[in-house]
Amino acid sequence: MLERRTRSADAGHAPHEDLVDHLVRSTPLQRGEATRVVLDVLAYFDEPAEAYVRRRHRELQSQGLRNDEIFERIRHELPHRAVAPPDLSMRQLRRLVYG
Structure with missing residues (x-):
């Protein structure tokens, strides 16, 4: 059922099925809903x-923030991603957005 990010299935048991099982047991989610939540989180x-920098720039810009505030906020958010990217300078962040 969970096809994304699965490299191998062990005896027919796809990775992350245990997480779906946990969500079904610990929340009011049905199996299909729990599967969609897991896939959505993995995709995120x-x-x-x-892509994250561009998306966050658009989101924060739509909230009325100025570029200086936006790039500073994004710079502080990046190290907290699941796999933190290298430390990017303000200039590198601007180049990701504007080319």
């Missing part, structure tokens, strides 16, 4: 740093 953390 699969997002490359460049």
Whole structure:
């Protein structure tokens, strides 16, 4: 059922099925809903740093923040991603957004 990010299945048991089982036991989610939540979270953390920077820039800009505030906030958020990208300078962040 969980096809994303699965490299191998052990005896027919796909990786992350244990997480789906846990969510079904510990929340009111049904199996299909729990599976969608897990896949959504995995997709969120699969997002490359460049795509994350562009998406967050658009989101924060739509909230009315200025670029200086936006790039500072993104710079502080990046190390907390599941796989932290290298430390990016303000200039590198701007280049990711504007080319």
